[in-house]
Amino acid sequence: MYYTGEEGDIHFYFDSSGIVAERFKDIQIAVEDRLEDDVHVEKLEHLQYMEFTGLKxxxxxxxxxxxxxALPYKRTFPELGLQNHTVIFxxxxxxxxxxxxxxxxxxxxxxxxxxxxxxK
Incomplete structure (x- = not known):
């Protein structure tokens, strides 16, 4: 999987809203005068999931x-230069x-x- 944004321990999963990215952080919490390990989940709204096409x-x-x-227009019209295309699924x-x-x-x-x- 590829994602834009910062790197780290990131988990992707699907829910009703689409693909969700989260980072799990180990934290310590106080429970009856002692510290215990717990996990905090941070939603990463700024990341975008981008699936690899298998092409280069x-x-x-x-x-x-x-x-x-960027692609050349057609081999028959090289004078037109390059044209931009978006890869879609x-x-x-x-x-x-x-x-x-x-x-x-x-x-x-x-x-x-x-x-x-x-x-254009």
Whole structure:
């Protein structure tokens, strides 16, 4: 699993709201004049779950759902430069229009670089 944000002992699980990320912390609490170990759960709302697609870009960088990749328009129109595409999971598989392992390059993701989605 891949996540954005800080690293640590993080646990992912599914509930009715979707994927939840939590960090478990060992703490000590006072019980009848003695200290006992307990576990505190911290919800990590700022993390985004991003599933690995099993694909890599031209530089060998892993491609995750939500990544934005730059692709040449078509081999027949190289003068048009690059076009940005978002990797999505739909109907049981990962999709990105015109994906080409040898030409694609991960340039960001929809969570950390939303401005890349507005390039024309």
């Amino acid at each position: 870009d031209k530089n060998g960088k892993e491609i995750y759902e939500g990544d934005i990749i 739909k109907n049981g598989y990962f999709s990105c229009s015109d994906y080409n392992t040898y030409a694609s390059e991960v340039i960001g993701n929809i969570y950390e670089n939303p401005e890349l989605l507005n390039i």
